[in-house]
Amino acid sequence: MNVFEQRQRRLQAEVVQRGWSGFLITQNIDLYYYTGSMQTGYLFIPAAGEPLYLVRRSLVRAESEASASVEPLGSLKTLKERLAARYPGLLDAAAGTVRLATELDVLPVQQFQRLQVALPGAAWEDGSLLIREQRMIKSPDEVAAIRQAASVVDAALEAAIPSIREGMAEFELMALIEHQLRLRGHQGLMRMRAYNSELITGMVAAGASAAVPTYFDGPAGGTGLHPSSPQSSGRALLQRGEPILVDIGCSIDGYVIDQTRTLVIGGLEPELLRAYEVAEQVLRATEARLAPGTISEHLYLLALDQVQEAGLSAHFMGYGDDQVKFLGHGIGLEIDELPVLAKGFKYPLAPGMVIAIEPKFTFPGRGVVGIEDTYLITEIGFEKLTISRGGLIVI
Amino acid sequence: MNVFEQRQRRLQAEVVQRGWSGFLITQNIDLYYYTGSMQTGYLFIPAAGEPLYLVRRSLVRAESEASASVEPLGSLKTLKERLAARYPGLLDAAAGTVRLATELDVLPVQQFQRLQVALPGAAWEDGSLLIREQRMIKSPDEVAAIRQAASVVDAALEAAIPSIREGMAEFELMALIEHQLRLRGHQGLMRMRAYNSELITGMVAAGASAAVPTYFDGPAGGTGLHPSSPQSSGRALLQRGEPILVDIGCSIDGYVIDQTRTLVIGGLEPELLRAYEVAEQVLRATEARLAPGTISEHLYLLALDQVQEAGLSAHFMGYGDDQVKFLGHGIGLEIDELPVLAKGFKYPLAPGMVIAIEPKFTFPGRGVVGIEDTYLITEIGFEKLTISRGGLIVI
Numbered sequence: 001m002n003v004f005e006q007r008q009r010r011l012q013a014e015v016v017q018r019g020w021s022g023f024l025i026t027q028n029i030d031l032y033y034y035t036g037s038m039q040t041g042y043l044f045i046p047a048a049g050e051p052l053y054l055v056r057r058s059l060v061r062a063e064s065e066a067s068a069s070v071e072p073l074g075s076l077k078t079l080k081e082r083l084a085a086r087y088p089g090l091l092d093a094a095a096g097t098v099r100l101a102t103e104l105d106v107l108p109v110q111q112f113q114r115l116q117v118a119l120p121g122a123a124w125e126d127g128s129l130l131i132r133e134q135r136m137i138k139s140p141d142e143v144a145a146i147r148q149a150a151s152v153v154d155a156a157l158e159a160a161i162p163s164i165r166e167g168m169a170e171f172e173l174m175a176l177i178e179h180q181l182r183l184r185g186h187q188g189l190m191r192m193r194a195y196n197s198e199l200i201t202g203m204v205a206a207g208a209s210a211a212v213p214t215y216f217d218g219p220a221g222g223t224g225l226h227p228s229s230p231q232s233s234g235r236a237l238l239q240r241g242e243p244i245l246v247d248i249g250c251s252i253d254g255y256v257i258d259q260t261r262t263l264v265i266g267g268l269e270p271e272l273l274r275a276y277e278v279a280e281q282v283l284r285a286t287e288a289r290l291a292p293g294t295i296s297e298h299l300y301l302l303a304l305d306q307v308q309e310a311g312l313s314a315h316f317m318g319y320g321d322d323q324v325k326f327l328g329h330g331i332g333l334e335i336d337e338l339p340v341l342a343k344g345f346k347y348p349l350a351p352g353m354v355i356a357i358e359p360k361f362t363f364p365g366r367g368v369v370g371i372e373d374t375y376l377i378t379e380i381g382f383e384k385l386t387i388s389r390g391g392l393i394v395i
Numbered sequence: 396m397n398v399f400e401q402r403q404r405r406l407q408a409e410v411v412q413r414g415w416s417g418f419l420i421t422q423n424i425d426l427y428y429y430t431g432s433m434q435t436g437y438l439f440i441p442a443a444g445e446p447l448y449l450v451r452r453s454l455v456r457a458e459s460e461a462s463a464s465v466e467p468l469g470s471l472k473t474l475k476e477r478l479a480a481r482y483p484g485l486l487d488a489a490a491g492t493v494r495l496a497t498e499l500d501v502l503p504v505q506q507f508q509r510l511q512v513a514l515p516g517a518a519w520e521d522g523s524l525l526i527r528e529q530r531m532i533k534s535p536d537e538v539a540a541i542r543q544a545a546s547v548v549d550a551a552l553e554a555a556i557p558s559i560r561e562g563m564a565e566f567e568l569m570a571l572i573e574h575q576l577r578l579r580g581h582q583g584l585m586r587m588r589a590y591n592s593e594l595i596t597g598m599v600a601a602g603a604s605a606a607v608p609t610y611f612d613g614p615a616g617g618t619g620l621h622p623s624s625p626q627s628s629g630r631a632l633l634q635r636g637e638p639i640l641v642d643i644g645c646s647i648d649g650y651v652i653d654q655t656r657t658l659v660i661g662g663l664e665p666e667l668l669r670a671y672e673v674a675e676q677v678l679r680a681t682e683a684r685l686a687p688g689t690i691s692e693h694l695y696l697l698a699l700d701q702v703q704e705a706g707l708s709a710h711f712m713g714y715g716d717d718q719v720k721f722l723g724h725g726i727g728l729e730i731d732e733l734p735v736l737a738k739g740f741k742y743p744l745a746p747g748m749v750i751a752i753e754p755k756f757t758f759p760g761r762g763v764v765g766i767e768d769t770y771l772i773t774e775i776g777f778e779k780l781t782i783s784r785g786g787l788i789v790i
Contacts, residue, residue, distance in 0.1 A: 028591040028610070032623050040591065040610040058608035058616070058717050065622050104504040108590050110521065112504045126505065175577035182570035187624035188595040189584070195503050196423040196435065200583040213453035215423070215435040221453070227460050228427050228649025228728070229582035254623025321467075322453050333623070 003139050004036045004067035008051045014130055015047050015101065021090050022046040023101045023127050024115065029191060029333050030103060030131055032254065037065035041073045046087045054079075076118040083119075091119070101127030106193060132193075136330055136338040137352035143376055145255035146331070146354055147385055148185075150374065152250050153259050154388045156180035164395050166240050166265055170233035171225060174204040177248055186250035193334045202249050202258070203232040207242030210368040213322035217336075219360040220245055220368040221322070240266045243276075243367040247358075249335065256335050258356035259386045260372030263393040268369070275361040276369040276392055278310045282359040283371055286327070290355075290375060290382040296339040296347045300327040303341075303359060315361040328357035331374060353377040354385065398534050399431045399462035403446045409525055410442050410496065416485050417441040418496040418522050419510065424586060424728050425498060425526055427649065432460035436468045441482050449474075471513040478514075486514070496522030501588060527588075531725055531733040532747035538771055540650035541727070541749055542780055543580075545769065547645050548654050549783045551575035559790050561635050561660055565628035566620060569599040572643055581645035588729045597644050597653070598627040602637030605763040608717035612731075614755040615640055615763040616717070635661045638671070638762040642753075644730065651730050653751040654781045655767030658788040663764070670756040671764040671787055673705045677754040678766055681722070685750075685770060685777040691734040691742045695722045698736075698754060710756040723752035726769060748772040749780065 001009070011034065015023050025031055025043040031053075032038040034045070039062045041055035055062040056073040063070050074082070084091050091098055098121060104112070105128035116124070138146070159180045164173060178201050182188060190199040197217065203210075205222040214221035214231040223234035238244055247260040262276055282303050289299060307316045317324045330337035331354055339347035341357065349355075355377070360370025373386040396404070406429065410418050420426055420438040426448075427433040429440070434457045436450035450457040451468040458465050469477070479486045486493055493516060499507070500523035511519070533541070554575045559568060573596050577583060585594040592612065598605075600617040609616035609626040618629035633639055642655040657671055677698050684694060702711045712719045725732035726749055734742035736752065744750075750772070755765025768781040 026591075028593070037622055038610060038625050040612075057610050057612075060608050060715075060717065061610070061616075061625065065625075104508075106503050106590075108501050109499040109504055109507045110523070111590055113499075128505070171580075172578065174583070175574055178577060178583070179570055179574040182573060183567065185566075185620060187620045188569070188573070188627070189593060189624070191593075195501075195506055196421075198423070198584060198586075213455050215433060215452050215456070217435075217452075221456075225580060225582045226648045227432055229584070229646070230433050230456065230460075232583070251624070253621045320455075322455065 002067050003141055004034060007034050007134070008045055008068065010134060011131070012045050012047070015045060020047060020099045020101050020125060025103065026111070027103050027106045033135060033333060035066040035068045037062050043068065044083065046090055048090070049087050052086065076114060079118045080120070091122070098122045099125055101125040101130070103128040103131060132338050135332055136347070137350060138332060138354050139352070142255060142332060143354065145253040146257055146374070149250050149252040149255055149257035150259070150385045150387055152181060152184040152186060152252055153248060153257050153386070155184055156250070157246065157248070157261065157388055161393070161395070164238065164263065164265070166238055168238045170204050170206055170209065170236050170238070173238065174201070174233040177201070177204065181250045185252050187252070187254070190249055190251050190256055191334045192336050194336055197336065199335060200232045202247045204244065204246050204248070205233060205368070206236050206238045206244045207367045208365050209234055209236040210243070210245045211319065211362045211364050211366065213318065217324055219317040219324055219358060219362065219370070220247060238265065241269065243268060243272055243369045245368045245370070247372060254333050256331050256333070257386065258331055258335060258372060258374055259388060260358055260360070260370060261388060261393055262369045262371065263395060265395045267394065268392065272363060272367065272369050273392070275312055275315065275363070278307065278312055279359040279361060279370040282306050283357060283373065286357055287382065290349065290377065292349055292351060292377060292379065294349045296341050296345045296349065297343050299341045300343060303327045312361055315363060317360060319362040319364050327359060328355050330354060331356050349377045351377055351379050397462050398536055399429060402429050402529070403440055403463065405529060406526070407440050407442070410440060415442060415494045415496050415520060420498065421506070422498050422501045428530060428728060430461040430463045432457050438463065439478065441485055443485070444482050447481065471509060474513045475515070486517070493517045494520055496520040496525070498523040498526060527733050530727055531742070532745060533727060533749050534747070537650060537727060538749065540648040541652055541769070544645050544647040544650055544652035545654070545780045545782055547576060547579040547581060547647055548643060548652050548781070550579055551645070552641065552643070552656065552783055556788070556790070559633065559658065559660070561633055563633045565599050565601055565604065565631050565633070568633065569596070569628040572596070572599065576645045580647050582647070582649070585644055585646050585651055586729045587731050589731055592731065594730060595627045597642045599639065599641050599643070600628060600763070601631050601633045601639045602762045603760050604629055604631040605638070605640045606714065606757045606759050606761065608713065612719055614712040614719050614753060614757065614765070615642060633660065636664065638663060638667055638764045640763045640765070642767060649728050651726050651728070652781065653726055653730060653767060653769055654783060655753055655755070655765060656783060656788055657764045657766065658790060660790045662789065663787065667758060667762065667764050668787070670707055670710065670758070673702065673707055674754040674756060674765040677701050678752060678768065681752055682777065685744065685772065687744055687746055687772060687774065689744045691736050691740045691744065692738050694736045695738060698722045707756055710758060712755060714757040714759050722754060723750050725749060726751050744772045746772055746774050
């Protein structure tokens with residue numbers, strides 16, 4: 001049984017435990033996670049029996065890649081009778097007793113309504129948290145891909161550093177790093193699950209422009225190139241003595257890494273240098289608790305305490321109304337995975353979790369300083385997956 | 396009244412005409428289209444009164460960019476009373492008579508359910524087609540951005556061509572073109588509206604690998620780098636005598652262009668050369684009808700006839716089960732806009748529409764040939780916005 005089939009089995013066990021009749025998976029990334037093949041269609045995981053991948057396009061590709069039985073999706077009008085024939089008894093209970101799960105966090109209403117018409121009488125449950133929790137624990141092949149992504153990010157950063165100079169535009173440095181990433185296998189896009197969330201490759205932002213707030217749910221913003229793409233790198237020029245925030249990722253074999261380094265041409269002014277050092281201390285203190293059993297929100301609360309002691313609460317993870325309320329986030333196929341290191345997220349850390357931790361301080365008009373590394377939780381503690389040199393990088 | 400306020404007025408007039416109480420816009424791209432500022436929140440366009448942009452993040456950014464009144468979104472628990480206070484009489488009708496529209500084609504079910512709880516008693520209508528139809532007709536500023544994107548794509552392609560050589564990998568050429576695009580202002584991502592649809596920057600695909608089918612709703616596929624990113628450029632090497640499909644776009648000030656050229660090192664085999672020439676003929680015949688009043692689906696049907704006459708029906712826009720059923724598509728802030736040149740789309744062409752037209756032929760095991768240009772419909776006919784040299788590009 002390969003890793004995709006194992007995932008199907010685990011989800012099937014959860015379906016049975018909840019008394020659902022089945023899980024209809026719709027999202028492209030979830031489809032890949034459970035089958036190994038990202039096609040247009042649905043994966044049906046029944047409470048009993050073998051999963052079925054109903055594919056509109058491309059059947060050829062699904063048949064060659066997917067670890068599941070593949071059939072043409074065909075018309076939604078005949079979906080119910082076909083499923084009923086394949087899974088006798090599963091869908092023909094009295095109305096209201098057939099409970100089907102799907103990913104209500106990502107599925108658009110229009111498509112959901114079509115499923116409601118196609119499978120009348122079913123009660124629909126939100127299975128998105130279940131999938132996100134299953135995906136929270138990475139298998140060795142997933143960790144290997146993230147490790148590879150970490151190595152690509154490091155190599156691309158090191159390849160770009162010698163070209164950094166005063167007067168270079170943020171977007172020029174970003175373009176250079178992206179090119180180095182692409183030459184090393186970055187797939188050219190990075191995925192987020194949350195509605196309306198977009199990711200470029202991260203951001204390079206210098207001085208004041210890194211501190212410009214955005215809609216993006218992260219501690220640094222960036223002007224972006226235009227109000228229609230209002231985050232990440234813009235046209236500001238790198239200046240001597242300003243922090244240059246290089247928060248970049250890439251995606252290798254589907255898996256994302258996330259890493260931030262603070263660079264400076266010359267040296268940082270004392271207040272920002274001190275804040276950078278506090279960010280490093282927060283990261284070290286977090287590492288000291290980074291082991292199975294620690295509750296995810298405790299790491300955030302611990303950081304808040306340290307930051308308050310350092311007198312930097314107003315600057316932590318953004319400024320004013322634009323502060324974000326977390327210290328880190330799970331990553332994998334998407335960059336906004338579980339667990340989140342934030343209030344209300346009470347996941348005990350467990351082996352196989354991969355978490356990006358990113359203490360940062362924002363000074364409006366001056367810049368953002370901080371550091372971000374990505375960690376694997378192991379049986380005995382953690383392994384740092386990002387490998388770039390630590391500390392402030394002075395050009 | 397600026398262009399964003401004009402768009403709000405036009406939508407408001409449609410809201411009134413349909414007897415709706417208001418339109419709650421949720422999607423980031425629609426929010427930009429109607430306000431000029433892409434933030435996290437909702438734009439409420441009431442049947443009567445001034446629109447209100449309720450922003451969670453970033454208020455600072457919204458206040459400086461948006462052409463609308465901005466207020467903090469606050470808690471959804473008090474949303475109804477705040478809207479009722481601001482728009483007296485609008486939301487307090489007897490249950491069932493308050494009709495609110497939103498974009499059900501993109502809004503996830505979870506978020507929709509939260510709105511249903513926040514605004515009890517409202518009947519929700521799907522307003523997505525209305526927005527898509529409004530966005531179908533571009534204003535002069537939108538056309539200017541698309542024209543600029545066309546110029547950037549051409550410059551990037553010309554900058555890359557001298558580096559093309561046998562044995563170069565698809566992804567290397569793609570990375571080179573992307574770098575050239577980014578240096579000229581491409582914002583680093585391209586947007587699609589359809590669920591699960593993703594776009595890299597387009598594709599560079601050589602020979603057989605361009606003909607590998609994918610889930611992507613387009614005529615050429617590409618292996619991609621991995622099953623987790625199963626479209627666009629892969630690791631195949633450019634070979635002499637094979638068609639190299641260069642279907643690329645970029646996004647400038649939010650607006651997308653789409654252009655395809657077929658390149659070859661040396662020369663094409665006769666059958667593929669002939670198919671390429673038929674693609675050019677289809678494009679010329681389409682141009683001859685590209686004027687106000689032509690029904691969008693007729694252009695597709697006309698192309699089908701020509702292709703059948705040429706004996707190439709089996710190869711048109713994909714092969715076998717993986718053929719796609721269109722000839723072109725509107726583009727603007729997203730690449731999958733209206734009108735679609737496909738059966739069932741009966742839009743009469745009108746001035747201000749921008750349409751990418753892409754006749755292509757797929758030969759499994761051998762490659763894809765074709766051409767794509769993007770056109771503005773004018774009062775008297777069309778203007779071709781893409782400016783790259785036509786014809787097969789021989790290296």
